Amino acid sequence: MLFRKLTNHSKVLFYVTRFINFKPNTFVAMSSEVDKAQSAYKSKSTIFDKIISKEIPADIIFENEKCMAFNDVNPQAPVHFLVIPKKQIPMLDDASEGDQSILGELLLTAKTLAKQRCPDGYRLVINNGKQGCQSVYHLHIHIIGGRQLNWPPG
Incomplete structure (x- = not known):
């Protein structure tokens, strides 16, 4: 009762x-x-494509011919930025063997920037698909740090 x-x-x-x-x-x-x-759904143009083409502003912290990094507009930690390829790859599942150099560049860029901004450690996150909570269908790596993170994350 x-x-x-x-x-x-x-x-x-x-x-x-x-x-x-x-x-x-x-x-x-x-x-x-x-x-x-x-x-969300896969589309030909995403907000990240507009950031790459400079149609909309972003707090860009790094850019080269293959990728770009910028601070997240809705940070979940003191340090929270994204690294994206300039090539439109909707999600990790869509990457091909021909994208190996781009994927490597993304990880190396993430590592270099994260070590500068989060010397005590950081987390890399790639959301993939609906159940992976991917809300923008342009491959991107979240780099989160600047505080003690918890485990498990999800």
């Missing part, structure tokens, strides 16, 4: 908090990223 009352109370509390849109910040961020990933 008590369990049923608590269960019903929890359901009411759940619906009330949903109704007034009260959610902890981390849940809101995670939920909105999941929502973005679930509604």
Whole structure:
């Protein structure tokens, strides 16, 4: 009986908090990223293509002929930047053997910049597909650091 009352109370509390849109910040961020990933799709042009072509501004921290790095607009840690290839590769699953030099360049660039900005350690993240929470279909590496990170991440 008590369990049923608590269960019903929890359901009411759940619906009330949903109704007034009260959610902890981390849940809101995670939920909105999941929502973005679930509604994202592969397209010919992405926001990252517009950053590469300088159609929209970004806080660019590195650029060469193969890749670009810029600070994330919604950082999840004191240091959070992205490294992207200039070639449009929608997701890691779409990379081919011919992309080996680009993939290597992405990792080496990520390592070099991360060591400069996060001398005590960092995490590399590649989201791949909807369940991997990929919200922009242009391959990118998240570099996160500047604080003690937790494990497991997901």
